[in-house]
Amino acid sequence: MTEHRTLNKRLPIPxxxxxxxxxxxxxxxxQDERQNxxxxxxxxxxxxxxxxxxLHQRLLEYDENLAKLKPESSFIEQFWYDSYLEYDASVVLNVNPFFQLQDDPTIGTEADIGSGPYGEHTLQIKRTSKLVISILKFIKQIRHKTLxxxxxxxxxxxxxxQYEKLFGSSRIPPGPNEESCHLQTDETSHHVIILYKSQFYWFDVLDVNNEPIFETPEELEWNLYSIIMDVEKQKRHHDSIDEVPFGVFTTESRRVWSNIRDYIFHAxxxxNWKNLKLIDSALFVICLDDVAFNDDEEEELAKSMLCGTSKVQLDLKKSIVPLNIQSGTCLNRWYDKLQLIITKNAKAGFNFEHTGVxxxxxxxxxxxxxxxxxxSFARNITKNVPDIFASKKLCSPEDCKNFDLNHHHSLDVKYNANLITIPRxxxxxxxxxLLSSLHFAETRISDLISQYEFVTLDFEKYGATHIKSIFKCSPDAFTQQIFQVAYYALYGKFETTYEPAMTKIFQNGRTEAIRSVTPQSKKFVKFLFxxxxxxxxxxxxxxxxxKEHSKITRECSMGLGQDRHLYAMKCVWNEWYKDTLPLPPIYNDRSWSLLNTNVLSTSNCGNPCxxxxxxxxVTANGFGIGYVIRDNSISVVVSSRHRQTHRFVSLIEKSFLEMDHVYGRNPQPEENYLIGMRENPSQMAPTKSEDLRFLLSGYDYFDVSVSG
Structure with missing residues (x-):
């Protein structure tokens, strides 16, 4: 793989x-004039x-030494890892993002649930198998250096x-007397972990040469179905006294999780310790959720992908053990690793640990x-792909119903001396x-989830094509202005806004911070009202x-921002000068904390898939805004700790529409911009835009003194 042999230029220090x-x-x-x-x-x-x-000179020397000792590095690399790994709170909702994939039109619809070879599990099993087979091809390319x-x-x-850290990686809590977590990557990993109803299974998916063992989805389907059937069989036999949601430990603070792991290590x-090591080293985790989400439940689905749902059953008569009063999908997760999540009706997505990627x-x-x-659907029609397992089916759907995975040694066909291809x-x-620790972990994650709300917007009036052709500007820059309009319409002020710029054009580049609030954006928003x-x-x-936003974006992408450089110098002070030099005054000034308090944390991951x-x-009083810009639509997911989230999202939608009106109407001179401008309401002319009136919640034009 060329990228492994030819290094990119080093990330510059401005x-x-x-x-x-x-x-x-x-x-x-x-800031206001006095503060500034x-x-x-x-x-x-x-x-x-x-x-x-x-500090700057010391950073230059540090980077120069790094270039000699570790040429594939960058000056921000270790400092950036530390910023994630030293974080002690739960990674749920604080660190891990999620991607939800578009539906697969080739595997049927929700109407098909209950039909097919695996009954009600057919859609889920088929979607999972297809995605996993594709993931294995991707891993093969990485490890064979052909990506x-x-x-x-x-x-x-x-x-x-970053691709080297995508699979086989795990966030490991601090050991005794350690200050931070570790990012562990097992480059020899060949197995996956499967979670269904909080139960863990594993089997190998790559051979010793990093070739996929399963080459077609059908070969993998039997394994997944046998896992589901094994769990359901145990449920029927009331074996759930031993079925505890061990994955809920990964929702704990790092310090609590560290103490639990230390207890397990010394047992x-x-x-249990062997189980943990097997999970830590797995390529990734497959979460099969026993729940379906309808098209009108997008917000609940987004919650399930990001943090899991939390449903509490208080009728103890229906519970076999006290732990079963909690039944949300948050119990069917392992948040320290890359997770592929698939619902019962084949909605699919990723939740990923953010440290390394x-x-x-x-x-x-x-x-x-x-x-x-x-x-692959078309490929199955046009090509006769050789099937190395054609004569070695693991079991039929009917056989799997009676298949006990704890006593399957006679069926454990090994295609390679050290490979396990039957789920264990x-x-x-x-x-x-451990039982009490699980209980407290489960109640804490339930509390945490209940503190957040999620609102989705699928804006289909226009997308990137319209923005470029009609508004004549960058779709991302335009969308950032819309967020400013909506926030100002709701709160009458501007707040620190963060958007990451990718710096992967440089070796080991991560991101730089685009700051969306500019004098130009403030002027635009104010003139809109x-x-x-x-x-x-x-x-x-x-x-x-x-234009200003695009300029800042280009600078940041070239490593010419301000946040990473200033942060690295503060890390240099903390590492080498803490006891000999005072902290530079800039870091004690309110401006530093202001710039690092991202009330609007935004990110654009645009792709039709x-x-x-x-x-x-990222702040207690903030919004998390993830958005996808397509040619003809824009999707937005907004999260907050129960701020005016629904109202804010509705304002984002109306702001999109208002800009179309700004470019599409021919205003008459006698028109008032908002209802209520004339002294005599009976003489009032039609409004220019109902959307702008909506933006101000039906109120008259207002002028606030903006200081930030």
Whole structure:
């Protein structure tokens, strides 16, 4: 694979003064004049410049040494890992994002549930098998170094280092006396973990040469069906006293999870520890959810993909053991790894541990496997693909109903001396400490999930094509302006907004922070609500705002931002100068905490293969906004801790529509911009736009003093 042999250019460290100038430019529109004057004085003070110069020089030396000792690295790499791995709170809703794939039109519809060779499980099993077969092909390309390199428009090759951490990786909690988690990657991993109703199974999917053992979906279907049947059989025989949701431990804070793992490590019986090591080293986790979501339950589906659902059954008479009062999909997860999640009606998506990979890397995986799984339908018609297992079926659907996975040794056909191709169940040894720990973990994740709400928007009036042809601007820049309009319409102010820019054009590049609030964006938003402004004004200021956003985006993509450089220098101070130099004043100024308090945390992962994409808010009073821009539509998933989320999303939709009105109508001079402008309501002319009236919640034009 070319990307493994030819390294990209190193991620640049910008000149210190350029970084400070950008910092001041990004913070200015978020402050009032008095605050900004104070910040400028602090940032440009001799003390601040001198201290930062020392840290900047040390960072340059650090990067120079890295280039010699570890050429595939970047100056931000270790600091960035630490920022994730030192995070102690639960990764659920705080770290892991989700991607939801579009439905597969080749495997039937929800109306088909109950039909097919696997009864009510047919759609789920067929979708899962197709996706897993495609994933195995993807893994093979990575390990055989034949994965085609990512490229940007213009042909520049992107750094491919993150793909090595996509599979076989796990976030390991701190050991005793350790400060941070570890990102562990097993490059020899050949097996997957399957979760169904909180029960764990595993089997090998790659041989010793990293060739897929299962080459067609049909070969894999028997394994998945046998797992489901095995769990259902145990349920019928009331064996659930031993069926505890061990995956719920991964929803705990890192410190609690660390203590539990340490307890398991020192237990006299090594069974649980061996199970953990098997899960840690697995390629990825397949979560088969025993729940279906209808098309009108998109928000509940987004919640299930991101954090799992939490349903509490308080009728104890229906419970076999106390743990069973909790029955949400949050119990059918392992959040420390890449997870493929498939619902009972074949809705599919990924939930991924974010430390080693960014959204662009997982998006490539999602795009490739979705395309391959769809094309496999046509491939089955036009090609006669050799089936190495054609004469070695594991079992028929009827046989699987009576198949006991705990006593299957006679059926355990090994196609390679050390490969296990029949599913094996992980049995857990539970004592009072683990049982009570599971109970408390389950109640805490239920509490956490209940604190958040999710709202989805599928805007189908227009998409990227319309934005480029009619509005004449970048679709991403335009969408960012819409978020500003909606937030201002709701709260009358501007807040710190974050959007990641990919820096993978450089070796081991991760992201840089695009700051969407600019003087130009503020001017555009204010003029949109100015009753004296014309649509020509609004169009002009939209163009200027989008142009500025695109300029900042290009700079950030070239590694010429401000956030990562300033963060790296603070890490340098903490690592080498904490006891000898005072902290530069910029880091104690309110402007630093302001820029790092991302009330609007946004991210664009646009590809037609995605139905939705989302993540949790990064501040207690913030919104998490994941969006997908297609040619003719835009999908948005917004999360918050019960702010005005539904109202905010409705304002996003109306803001999209309002911009179409700004470009599409011919206003008459006598028209009022909003209802209520004339002294005599009976003489009132028609409004220019019902959408703008909606944006102000039916109120008259208002003018607030904006200080941020």
């Amino acid at each position: 000149p210190l003064q350029d970084t400070l100038d950008r910092f001041l430019a990004r913070i200015e529109p978020l 004057k104070r910040t400028r004085k602090i940032v440009n003070s001799p003390e601040n410049i001198d201290l930062l110069t020392t 085609k390199p990512d490229k940007v428009r213009g042909g520049a090759t992107l750094s491919m280092d 006299s019986d090594a069974t 960014d959204g662009h890397t997982v998006l490539r995986l999602a795009t490739d496997i979705y395309t391959d799984s769809i094309l 169940k992980l049995e857990w040894k539970i004592d009072k400490f 100015d009753r004296n402004a014309t649509d020509e004004d609004r169009q002009k200021f939209l163009q200027e705002s989008c 995605l139905k939705n994409f989302g993540f949790g808010p």
